[in-house]
Amino acid sequence: MEETRAVRRVxxxxFSDVHLGMQAIQVEELLKFLALYEADTIYIIGDLIDGWRLQKEWNWPPIYDELAHALFEKARNGARIVYLAGNHDEFLRDYMGTYFGGVEIVDRMIHVTADGKRYLVIHGDQFDVVVANAKWLAHIGDWAYNFALTINAPINWVRRRMGLAYWSLSAWAKRKVKNAVSIMGRFEEALSHEARNSEVEGVICGHIHFAAMHHKFGIHYINSGDWVESCTAVIEDHDGAFELIRWKELTAPPRRKRGLGRLRATE
Structure with a gap:
């Protein structure tokens, strides 16, 4: 019997980087997550919609409308929803300062925590040297990322049959390839520098699909990750504390010990 979880009020x-329009994304998991969290303010930190992908091939299944309805319902119930455009939904930057169905569309925002600390909220692509200076290369990187997701499907089908957990080729490459690690480090440093210039205590961003929370550069750097693979988000409690939510870990069934199945079979 599935455990019933209480709704958590924060x-x-x-959250960021849902990429509606891509084939392999976790919209169903995001809907489950949103059903269990009620927030006074919801920040969508860019790339909710993948305009690059939709321009190439229109893909809009009914579950995308379910997500839109869920967000608009939260707005109707009193939640403030702020949408910060990213590079994949950059077409929204033509509508900065406007409202759509109760949703504010902005480029950046200063969030003030319950204990009075100020955080810059921004997607972050503006500080990605590849996106800013070589957009054609960014499109190649996007193709490579989608290709890695396609390869992941058969690999993880085999892993599930073997009783193994999900494994991500793209996440592995980000952690292991020296150049990718260096680029992520420079991105985090650039965002931290921008936060310092903005005279705030921290920065909350997305874009690189790598959830993190640290003070490496003297600024509280927070990245909300993505809902393509990792299913991560960030919350602020009513006391001003931040928490990185790894949804897959919260909802993963407990692992059975090795050999238990064989033992039961011979009882």
Missing amino acids: RALF
């Missing part, structure tokens, strides 16, 4: 909720 002060603010931050």
